[in-house]
Amino acid sequence: MARRIAVVLFNLGGPDKPENVRPFLRNLFRDPAIIGAPGLIREALAWFISTTRTKEATENYAKMGGGSPIVPESQKQATALTAALHEHLNEDDEVRCFLSMRYWHPFVAESVEAVKAYDPDEIVLLPLYPQFSTTTTGSSLKAWKDAGGPEARAICCYPEEADFITAHAKLIEEAWEAAGKPDDTRVLYSAHGLPETIIKKGDSYQWQVEQTVAQVNARLPEHLQNHEICFQSRVGPLKWIGPSTEEAIERACQDDKHILLTPIAFVSEHIETLVELDEEYAELAEEHGARGYDRVPALGDKPDFIAALAKITVEALEGDNGLKPPQGKPICPGKFGRCPCLEAGLKQGEAA
Ligand SMILES: C=CC1=C(C)c2cc3[nH]c(cc4nc(cc5[nH]c(cc1n2)c(C)c5CCC(=O)O)C(CCC(=O)O)=C4C)c(C)c3C=C
Numbered sequence: 001m002a003r004r005i006a007v008v009l010f011n012l013g014g015p016d017k018p019e020n021v022r023p024f025l026r027n028l029f030r031d032p033a034i035i036g037a038p039g040l041i042r043e044a045l046a047w048f049i050s051t052t053r054t055k056e057a058t059e060n061y062a063k064m065g066g067g068s069p070i071v072p073e074s075q076k077q078a079t080a081l082t083a084a085l086h087e088h089l090n091e092d093d094e095v096r097c098f099l100s101m102r103y104w105h106p107f108v109a110e111s112v113e114a115v116k117a118y119d120p121d122e123i124v125l126l127p128l129y130p131q132f133s134t135t136t137t138g139s140s141l142k143a144w145k146d147a148g149g150p151e152a153r154a155i156c157c158y159p160e161e162a163d164f165i166t167a168h169a170k171l172i173e174e175a176w177e178a179a180g181k182p183d184d185t186r187v188l189y190s191a192h193g194l195p196e197t198i199i200k201k202g203d204s205y206q207w208q209v210e211q212t213v214a215q216v217n218a219r220l221p222e223h224l225q226n227h228e229i230c231f232q233s234r235v236g237p238l239k240w241i242g243p244s245t246e247e248a249i250e251r252a253c254q255d256d257k258h259i260l261l262t263p264i265a266f267v268s269e270h271i272e273t274l275v276e277l278d279e280e281y282a283e284l285a286e287e288h289g290a291r292g293y294d295r296v297p298a299l300g301d302k303p304d305f306i307a308a309l310a311k312i313t314v315e316a317l318e319g320d321n322g323l324k325p326p327q328g329k330p331i332c333p334g335k336f337g338r339c340p341c342l343e344a345g346l347k348q349g350e351a352a
Pocket residue numbers: 012013014015025028033034035053057068069070129133135136192193194195205235265266270271272
């Protein structure tokens with residue numbers, strides 16, 4: 001029987017023009033998943049941090065034309081995914097991808113309305129975050145539920161999905177070749193950081209970033225296996241997980257390595273890659289006399305990555321949610337004891 005399928009792509013979102021930087025930041029810091037403090041204190045902190053950060057953030061967004069490319073980049077992924085899904089699904093199945101952004105348009109609530117209007121038989125919630133975090137996927141799943149989102153098959157994470165790993169490995173090898181095949185290369189895998197307190201509460205993000213890196217590293221030739229995992233984009237007064245990307249760059253310079261910096265938790269280009277990695281960290285590497293510094297592109301709509309997204313979407317529709325634990329290991333580890341998607345109260349195929 002022909003089905004009508006909605007695939008909802010979760011991402012963070014970003015301001016579309018300079019005057020929206022401040023309200024975007026305010027939305028971000030008002031999220032209890034980002035700042036755990038109780039109501040009024042969180043509101044006050046959100047007001048304070050967004051107000052004090054607006055100037056620097058607006059300057060950074062100005063370097064990208066005044067707004068974030070995250071929505072157009074996610075739209076390219078959605079278009080490619082729609083085409084890839086048509087190859088997997090029955091001929092008479094209909095599929096449509098919807099963008100669902102956490103802190104700016106198109107907001108989760110807007111995507112809920114759009115999906116309801118489409119009136120699908122099946123809904124798959126697909127985070128554009130390969131590694132689960134309560135601050136990203138967890139927050140989006142909760143927002144979906146809070147906005148009255150219909151029952152859906154939720155994909156929690158895909159830190160070790162084979163085509164996703166292949167996509168990363170290929171980009172790293174291509175970047176190394178484009179850099180002139182330098183000897184003594186160190187691959188720095190840079191992920192967005194998190195406050196330590198969030199990890200201590202049982203957030204699986206850091207663990208899953210490590211899983212991704214172990215798989216990518218194992219796939220690379222020996223001359224690209226020298227590596228370090230590091231964490232970027234610290235904001236606020238709390239202690240964040242480390243080592244920081246700055247520390248890792250300095251260490252690589254001391255060790256006289258050619259740096260290949262690869263984003264490992266972002267799947268598209270945006271402020272954190274185009275400004276932080278390409279400008280701020282490139283300058284830092286130069287200041288510390290790096291032998292070389294090259295940045296590996298984000299996955300974007302690379303065919304292997306889109307194939308990975310299509311495969312986990314189809315598995316979710318078939319019922320096992322694409323969360324087959326490798327060698328019996330739980331895919332959502334540690335203190336949860338079960339998949340955190342279930343914590344969000346969503347239907348999950350036959351998974352977990
Ligand atoms: C893996 C993905 C991400 C995690 C984990 C994450 C946690 C997290 N982020 C902040 C604060 C900010 N993040 C900002 C931008 C931003 N963050 C992510 C992804 C993750 N964040 C993306 C994809 C982007 C880019 C959006 C864009 O418009 O291009 C920003 C805004 C930019 C800035 O001011 O520097 C802030 C602030 C916290 C506090 C946090 C965990 C607690």
